[in-house]
Amino acid sequence: MKGRQLILTCLAILWIVPLFYLIIQSFRGEPGAWSPTFFPQQWTLDNYKRLFTETNFPSWYRNTFIIALVSCIITTAFVLAVSYAFSRIKFKARKPMMNIMLILGMFPGFMSMSAVYFLLKILLPNNYQSMASLIIVYSAGAALSYYVAKGFFDTVPNSLDEAARIDGAGRARIFFEIILPLSKSIIIYTILISFIAPWCDFIFVSYIMSGVPDTSKYTVALGMYRWLERESIQQYFTTFCAAAVVVATPITLLFMWLQKYYVEGVTGGAVKG
């Protein structure tokens, strides 16, 4: 048993080292991309100071936060509406719609980006490389990810609806006053997933923002990626580490705090198949 404990400890160290490295490098005083030593020789807070005073990081952070917040509200509303309709109301077009959406979901999401870009250019002619565009990109297709929430609604007993209908409640009232209050876990799961997505997305934002000279319009993922490109890494590596700590801390805490709901959502869908 001692041996096993030791193996586990070694594994844990192996897993935590990159994150630990990231954190201590954010306090490194020496400039440059490569340090010959694991621990910095000079410790400093300058990287953080620089991050907030000399770079566009604060506006990236603000952009990402606003995008994440708005697209998470839209996504959650869309997902709940679609999954409830598919789970509870047996209308004629239900099966065909679900099949079409299953097929749509198998195309790589990025494939349609060139056309989305043209559409955004038409809809927002002066402002198509903007937060509004990104919010549309992240939330307009939300209906496609209805599976998990539908799986959840399927488990809520139908007798609740029937009882309420006998009492004369319409479907809208049943949805808002009976089903939604029972769905805390799936609502939290949907919010969590859709709030974190824009923080982590690179592919869509890099396409929408391609060729934008004004870097203050970027989100954190894109801006920080640019810092690590060959031309800027020597100058920005330690700043990158500081930014990474500032971005990752709230997201990590949020995820750790709500991980129970996350596991429930993912395995809940899996168990039922």
Added chain:
Amino acid sequence: MKNNMKIKNLIKSNVLTKLSCLFMGIGHIFRGQTVRGIVYLLSEAVFVLYMIAFGGRYLAMFFQNFFTGGNVGFKETYISGEWDPNIGEYTKVPGDNSFHVVLYGILTLFIILFFVITWWRSVKESVTLEQLNIIGRKPRNFRGDVGHYLDAKFHTTLLSLPMIGLFLFTIVPLVTMIMIAFTNYDANHEVPERLFQWVGIQNFADMLSGNSSLGKTFWRVLGWTMVWATLATFTSYFGGMLLAIFINNKGIKFKKAYRTLFVATIAVPQFVSLMILSKMLDTGGGMPGSGGGIITQFIENVFNYHLQFGLDATTTRVWIIIVNMWIGIPYSMLLCSGILMNIPKDLYESARIDGAGPARQFRKITLPYMLFVTGPYLITQFIGNINNFNVIFLLSGGGPGDNIKYTNGAKSTDLLITWLYKLSLGTDRNYKLASVIGILVFVISAVFSLVVYNRSSAVQGEGNFQ
């Protein structure tokens, strides 16, 4: 049957109902459903205006050479004879934009489809209204309609906005890009300066042929994509399961602390951990003693070997799989832990009494149970890994390059999805090939899920996992 009845009734109907076939909603307006009738009439007016001013022209351009091959659009941008002193060039006369032709053509086709559906509905309603009128019943008024859409038709209310979003920003763009796969839209036929042409299935033939350099590149990229998806899925899945079992062991102390520690690594946004790992693996100058990331330096100091991450294809691939295990194992550990605790304890009890060791218990109880429960999750993981842009792009960027084995911007660790990305923008842009790849990825995912789905439903048909 029901529709036949409606048609019969329509033939027998009076002038007002017949007139509403031509002017949608007339019947509604004169029979007590004013608001509904006006909405129908207005939508017809908008549709007709749209078709005359806009849709008709684009539809004509769309179908002009659709079946025979040839230009998408009527006229190309050309340079007129007039000198413009302000810009110091001959003025350009703008032509048609082929991409807009495809996009608006698709949009118009959908709008016609929706209009026909709406028209047929309004005619049916009009017939019903006449019948109601004959027997002297009053139709539902506007307030009744609102109530109707909050109760019996609540699904329409719920679905309308999400479906508009899906239609505009997923379906129309997707169908447009599928059509692009049948054109020659690339950097040499860039809109709006040039027109591109319909070319039929030429692009698919080029991509799938085993002889051309493009075809060879495609099969190489596809091969690595499948190897990657298989290895990435199974290493993470079984690694995570073993880790969960390991932590679950009776003798292990501080179970919760260990779990939290591992979960912390997946809670960090993936792009952050991937970018820092890619820099930790950096080769610096590529030579011994030329610096590089902290892992490279560590390996050089201990094993006297300079890591060739991003310089040598095999090394890069191996390290990508390793890094993916670092990301994926805690993830599946998190999911497996809960399920493991649900396995009935008496199964292990009786296995022990029958003299089964830990390995046998794993093979006969744990593994079948886990596979049974998490089977569908495994499929989504596999398909997710085929499309795993972040891990490849942020770690290696697809590199190292190899000009002999790969063309069209692909590199030796590119997946189909990262290649698609490179073909969509930058110097290697080639929209037609990007669309072909997207369609092929769809075919792969669809075939794979279909096969596995049929098999797993067969397994489920047999009853429980034992």
